[in-house]
Amino acid sequence: MNFFRRPRVFDTTIVVVLALFAGLGLILSSVQTGVDGALGSAHFLLTSVLLLVRRSRPVLVAGAVTAFDVIGIAAGLVTSATVPEAIAFYSLARHSSGRPSLVMTAVGMAAYGTVMEIKGPGIGQFLAGAFVVAIPAGIGALVKTRAELHERGRRAAADAAVQAERRRIARELHDVVAHHITVINALVGGARATLAPEQEVTREALESAQETARQAMSEMRRLLHVLRADGNDGPDAATGVGADRLPALIGEARSAGLPASLTVTGEPVTLPTAVDHAVYRIVQEALTNTRKHASGARASVRLAYGSEAVEVEVLDDGVPQQGGTPGFGLGGMAERVALCGGRLTTGPRPGGGFRVHARIPLEAT
Template sequence: MRFPRLLRFVRNPWVQDVALVSPLLVGSLFALGVSISLQTDPTGPLLLLAGALPLVWRRRHPLVVAALTVGLDVSVPIVIDSTVFLGMTSFIALYTVGRHRAGRLVLLTGLATSTAYTVSGLIDQYDPAQPGSAVPPFITGFFFPFLGLGIGQFVRLRRELKERRQLEMRDEAIRGERRRIARELHDVVAHHLSVINALVGGARTVLPPEPTPAREALEAAEGSARQALAEMRQLLQVLRADTNDGPDAATGVGASGLPGLVEQSGNASLRVDGEPVPLPTAVDHAVYRVVQEALTNSRKHAPGARAGVRVAYLGKAVEVEVLDDGSPVKTVGGGSGFGLGGMAERVALCGGRLETGPRARGGFRVYALLPLENA
């Protein structure tokens, strides 16, 4: 594109409407000037000007503009007895209604304008001595409005179909990219996790039984590697899925997995208040991840501390609280800080509230309130 600013200017709807109306306005103003200079009746140019000017606002207020132009068009032959033709402005206004409105509103607009044109035609053209003179007003009155509305509806539907095709093409491209990422994860990350799991398991089998802490550390590392592999496979299923349930739908973690998570932690306890109920997928996943991240931070920053996990079902919300009694220990590098940020993002996506910080009597507190209605 050599002239992007010019193209954006030309494509502006306001500019297009002004460009459409400009010839009608210039013509009516020119005719008005001529009639004034020749001292003739200026009614015709004034009517053209009055009918063309509202078209500038046809996109913003299509129904109002259509009512003004059609009302002016049908009343001129009756009230003023003028031969000026305002059908072009009315046709443009009716086309705009069909282009930017849909459904019953377009049908009602067509019926109202058709009735108005038919009545106006009958008053202006009907001769009781010639019964056949009533036929043309009926035909013209019903054909003219529905033609403009129909062309507008056709253009609108064609545009919507084009946008739908573009949306489908975009969704297909997204699905293709997800499948490509899934292949990369399977071929690279999952492979290395499998190798780590195998190496840790092999080291554990050849290690003498005496150094218990080393053996326990290797067993924990092997279990973490197996869990990472399992979650990696679940993520691959999510990436390969073509459903719109969201990335949390197939991960397989939720409030039901909290007992196993707390037991695996080894230094935490779980308390459930209220009657457990099925949770929405996003909330269910967020509950698990909040507890998981809080326990991970507790083990990382306060080794040996005891942690208590409380989950309360409050009817319209679920409450999650994780407390530990440890003192923070400085770690090398200070941590990335991504854990609490990711936790806050998950809670915010569910419309909930997250509170984190040190406790007055020592230790750390993580509290999340997740509403069920917003989810």
């Protein structure tokens, strides 16, 4: 049954069924009623074939069927509106909207009403001709309205489910991750307080760790605010991250013990929000991976602005550590770049180290 619910299959089936009736009528009319009956059946067949494009060209189909029916009624080939006419005007209201649909419906009502009144004088004939258009068009409009309301309800339910899931994630982040970051910050602060005065290097490292933990908590709070909000701007909308914060990110990496540098080429431009966030997160994740998996490595970041695209590249010269649990960083990068219409390449460098390169077009966003 699902096979026949496909639009093209369903429309073809309708036309085939109507064509069979038209063919049978054509044969019987040729034998019993002569040329006029055969022309009437041919007229029915022609208007039926037009229904093959009733979804893609509803206004054209309704206009063509109206023209053929008016000519057929005036010539005496048919006595009234036909089944193809009802389907055509139902499709007009169901699959079209706006002024063209309304104008075509009004034209159809006037045309059928006028030709019916000419064939059989009287206001009743005119109204009958108008109703043969108004009724299927009204049914089509009703079905369209119900379908739109159903789709709107489905989308509302999906949005509600997404919002509920975002709030659940926000609760988990607050109750678990934020708690652990707070504990780490407190432990680092306690350890720093117990250091001897001469342990200055260790003190600086702990201060950097404590500052990083505070920044993580600040960003976590902003992210929780976004997750709890009803907007659809994405989880980075209110975090304040972007290409302009890359120098600060490089500074944080240096404070954490990773020698890193930043090179910017081209004329800096204001990036679309999604691209701006993606650039920052790619560099952030790449530097994090270097610290985790290539101890003692040096990293370099290159941000290149172009007229059609922005490129970001992160290189390191480290030797990957064996073992460890793979994370989701590279997959997350690929998803961000793909959503912006760009391309991401990652992998070992021929001379050693690792390379992350993303090219994101500006027009695609």
